[in-house]
Amino acid sequence: MTSIERAANAVATILIREGIDYLQSKAVIKRARAQAGLSAPPEKRTSINRLTIEEELAFIDQAYEASGATGLLLQTLLETGLRVSEFTRLRIEDVSLAERVIVVVRGKGSKHREVPIRRELTQMLRLHIGTRRAGPLFQSRERGKGSLPYTYSRQRIGQIVRQVARKAGITKRVYPHLLRHTMATKLLALGMDITDVQRFLGHENITTTRHYAETTAATLRRKFDQVTAPAARSLLSGIRHERGDDVALLAANLLANNRGSNGEVISADA
Secondary structure (H helix, E strand, C coil), X not given: CCHHHHHHHHHHHHHHHHCCCHHHHHHHHHHHHHHCXXXXXXXXXXXXXXXXXXXXXXXXXXXXXXXXXXXXXXXXXXXXXXXXXXXXXXXXXXXXXXXXXXXXXXXXXXXXXXXXXXXHHHHHHHHHHCCCCCCECCECCCCCCCCCCCECCHHHHHHHHHHHHHHCXXXXXXXHHHHHHHHHHHHHHCCCCHHHHHHHHCCCCHHHHHHHCCHHHHHHHHHHHHCCCHHHHHHHHHHHHHHCHHHHHHHHHHHHCCECCCCCECCCCC
């Protein structure tokens, strides 16, 4: 019998003998922890690694300096936020230039989703595809060993990303999934709803999307800029201090949506 089992049996015996119910047991355990000097370890607040705006621009500039094909490949990987495994399976048939979407036929968990793309990227992909009607969206010069010939491997994409980042003078470790992080945090910072970002990334659980919470502060600053009244700023600062960033962000949204043309906050009765 382990020490945990022995302790659990001893505690259970005491609870039964003293007639302690479930709610009371929580108070007993809490007081026992305090008397034993036990406390929860400090919560580790980790931020999502990403490229800064300056690093992103340097990265894409260096990619296009290497070659137009390399630039478009990495720009597409970045802007679609695809997992590298999804990206390597992209085929021309998965791209709808008219609708400006890339269809991920078999994402994580074999899920299907559609990823919107910007007009500028659509036009560049139109020129890239030309008259082709089928085959890999980005063709490798090597035939490869997989079932789909001339398709980039995940390892090769990772190698290209690292090479471009190094030549761009980026000192942090850069890898394909970092580009996905970069796109996700950018969309949140620009104000895209978190549920829309969840669908964009293909996350099954929104908790995964919430890991990009470092952008909450950036979004909150943007909302603060929208709410210019000194009284509103003071109110939001108080809410943020008392209730946290998420509640303050909600309050900022409500205040921003209830401003008059002169920038003053409109009362709820107006």
